[in-house]
Amino acid sequence: MPQNIAVIGGGAAGFFAAFSCKTHSPDTRVTIFEKTGKLLSKVKVSGGGRCNVTHACFSNGDLIKFYPRGGKHLKKVFGQFTTSDTVAWFEERGVELKAEADNRMFPITDNSQTIIDCFLKEANKLGIQVVVNANVNSIQPKHPGFDLKIGDKTQHFDKVIVASGGSPKAQGFDWLKVLGHEIIPPVPSLFTFNMPKEPIKNLMGLSVPNATVRVQGTKLQQSGPLLITHWGMSGPAILKTSAWGARVLSDLNYDFKIQVNWLGSMNEEELRTWFINSLQTIGKRKIRNKNPFEIPNRLWDFFLEKVEIDGEGIWAELGKKSLNRLINLLLNDTYEVKGKTTFKEEFVTSGGVALSDVDFNSMESRKCPSLFFAGEVIDVDGVTGGFNFQAAWSTGFVAGKTSE
Known part of the structure; x- marks a missing residue:
């Protein structure tokens, strides 16, 4: 039967x-x-x-x-x-x-x-x-x-x-x-990061092709495209972090800090070497006008303002302290996360x-x-x-x- x-x-x-x-x-x-x-x-x-x-x-x-x-x-x-x-x-x-x-x-x-x-x-x-x-x-x-x-x-x-x-x-x-x-x-398991106190969310819609996201105090780290949203951050780098860290982030009650390397896997030594080699060719250009990375111009302006660098200045006149602040921001930018949002309707x-x-x-x-x-x-x-x-x-x- x-x-x-x-x-x-x-x-x-x-x-x-x-x-x-x-x-x-x-x-x-x-x-x-x-x-x-x-x-x-x-x-x-x-x-x-x-x-x-x-x-x-x-x-x-x-x-x-x-x-x-x-x-x-x-x-x-x-x-x-x-x-x-x-x-x-x-x-x-x-x-x-x-x-x-x-x-x-x-x-x-x-x-x-x-x-x-x-x-x-x-x-x-x-x-x-x-x-x-x-x-x-x-x-x-x-x-x-x-x-x-x-x-x-x-x-x-x-x-x-x-x-x-x-x-x-x-x-x-x-x-x-x-x-x-x-x-x-x-x-x-799949959710985006809310950042109610972070002004970067005013740049919603902007993205970078490859960023590395680390959750402070944990071993969580993921890389991939990162998207700025009206509530905080999303994109594969964030979503992968949320998936691998589902239980860890739940235990933290979705209250933690992340560090963003906006240049993906580049480290400090590589970035300093890059600047030394590139300043010879971009030295006379305005810092605001010559964005040397795959970063949207509005986001680049946001970064310059955040580290208090005058975008109207030229690269050749950028002081050592200012360069250090810029390098630190590009590789170790910190943001406070408070809460999450379900990724679209794909719960x-x-x-x-x-x-x-x-x-x-x-x-x-x-x-x-x-x-x-x-x-x-x-x-x-x-x-x-x-x-x-x-x-x-x-x-x-x-x-x-x-x-x-």
Whole structure:
């Protein structure tokens, strides 16, 4: 008799798990239950509405390095479905992906609706039933299988795949905790830094191509493009710092100081040598007019004002003390962070079902046989750039494959 499988969650991982179920066992009856009225909501907003499907990293050994939590565990999953498989899966269904300069991959349409339409078409083609506004209140083991309480009704399923996503509060996992699972308390993972007292936020919209951000008093350090926003700072350098430091920054109650090297990896010796060699060619130029770095002119003016250097002066007449202040600012600029802002609508948390409670060869629960997990419901999260979706596709594929 065909298996009857429930997938809890109508997001990226849930849909992909359902596809995998039907692909590996076509006779299986698969139903997706989504508690809200919206399907694939994160897919819709990802990448500014373009959907950052995955990342052009085709080595599993390198890929796992982009996951602050769960990377080593995901290696078993990526061995069964990796980035190359993702690209092939979409192309087989008429969705061509492109890699941008930073290796993020998007549909060539630059429209997330392309991915949503593909998924809905695939679900219809495979005969997957999708039910919205269906909140699963509890999972009760009824060997064999489970009884799911959905609203005021109870339905029985042979196997269940939980792909319900993350939760901002630990209570959001209580329905899984009662089944014996350890829950790692969730904290935000991808967020931007608020700087209410820092005047640099008045330069919102400006960015530098490569900065290094360090959190004072910790070992946290990340590099990449940095964006100044109306609340503080964002961009990959900040977002990666927030991801790797999710728990550390939570413990600091999001009250800390950062040091910014606006020149990326350049150190003091290199910068002083650069100035010595360059002053011969730029010496007669006005300091304001000859910005020698890849820094926007308005930001350069801000820096000169901050270290009290007259931009109308010429480089050759810049005093030693002023040069020292400028060098220190360019390499060790300090800002006070007080608070965070969720990165657009792409809410990502660390935390969820403990990694030790999941068999990553199959994504089956070690505490509750025939129950499987996929996506952010487990304590796995990646940095920005398509890595969270890749984890969703891969864990969904394995959960669906092994639930046949």
